[in-house]
Amino acid sequence: MARQARQRVPEGPAPDPAVQKLRIRYTKRGRLRFTSSRDFQRALERALRRADVPMAFSAGFHPHPKISYANAAATGTASEAEYFEISVTQRVDPESVRVALHEALPEGIDILQVVEAAPGALADRLEASDWVLEFAGVPHDVLATAVTALLERETAEVTRLTKSGPRTFDVRGSIVSARVLEPGEGASGVDASAAGTPDCAILRMVVRHTTPAVRPDDILTALREIADLQPPRPPLVTRLAQGPLDTANVRVTDPLEWPARS
Numbered sequence: 001m002a003r004q005a006r007q008r009v010p011e012g013p014a015p016d017p018a019v020q021k022l023r024i025r026y027t028k029r030g031r032l033r034f035t036s037s038r039d040f041q042r043a044l045e046r047a048l049r050r051a052d053v054p055m056a057f058s059a060g061f062h063p064h065p066k067i068s069y070a071n072a073a074a075t076g077t078a079s080e081a082e083y084f085e086i087s088v089t090q091r092v093d094p095e096s097v098r099v100a101l102h103e104a105l106p107e108g109i110d111i112l113q114v115v116e117a118a119p120g121a122l123a124d125r126l127e128a129s130d131w132v133l134e135f136a137g138v139p140h141d142v143l144a145t146a147v148t149a150l151l152e153r154e155t156a157e158v159t160r161l162t163k164s165g166p167r168t169f170d171v172r173g174s175i176v177s178a179r180v181l182e183p184g185e186g187a188s189g190v191d192a193s194a195a196g197t198p199d200c201a202i203l204r205m206v207v208r209h210t211t212p213a214v215r216p217d218d219i220l221t222a223l224r225e226i227a228d229l230q231p232p233r234p235p236l237v238t239r240l241a242q243g244p245l246d247t248a249n250v251r252v253t254d255p256l257e258w259p260a261r262s
Contacts, residue, residue: 005199007185015063018056018087021117022094023256032108033078037069040109047104048086053097056087070123071242076213079239083255085122118258124256126209128176128245131216133203137232143201144180146227151178156222167212171222174214177250178205208245
């Protein structure tokens with residue numbers, strides 16, 4: 001009879017249990033918008049150690065901090081509304097964590113909010129994003145005509161190359177609202193010197209989160225294919241908000257509020 005293989009057991013004491021979960025909102029601004037998700041994760045783990053946050057760790061042979069990330073913006077995209085969650089082994093004051101973590105991270109990755117996590121999954125509350133796209137070198141009427149042509153369509157299919165090969169999907173159904181700002185009309189997160197100038201048209205849009213996710217570059221592809229929109233350079237894309245979708249008022253609300261405001 002073959003001897004039963006012994007099960008390997010990690011040496012040392014079990015990790016301390018998590019007693020509190022925090023939800024955190026942060027930004028990606030300026031040059032830091034080019035930070036990859038992996039680069040941010042490494043910077044965050046270093047910052048958590050410097051800020052002396054009592055992180056909870058997983059069990060097993062390779063313990064890692066209990067951090068979960070939610071719907072991060074693509075590399076090269078600026079954002080005022082990125083989120084992650086951490087679990088800690090001691091109860092902490094969320095505002096103290098915000099201050100310490102903000103000081104430990106590089107400028108451009110700014111910690112805006114820290115709250116104790118409410119029941120339910122954070123990812124389930126991220127239903128839509130509010131985007132602003134700044135088109136340097138594109139006249140207002142050219143962008144407005146292209147956006148109108150897209151919105152008049154019932155469907156607008158684009159093809160994106162994924163890890164499993166080309167995938168075709170509709171982007172029109174995900175667009176809750178889209179409008180080109182009038183000359184002189186600004187928006188939070190937009191460079192005031194550029195807003196409303198003849199050489200910088202600005203598109204503001206609310207996009208529902210779907211599977212597959214419809215990204216701003218997918219909508220740019222649709223604008224190019226439908227209306228032959230050819231910006232002289234890629235637009236500056238900024239996510240202003242992501243969270244629950246208030247369909248009555250066509251706006252994205254704060255996912256860290258519980259319950260969400262109506």
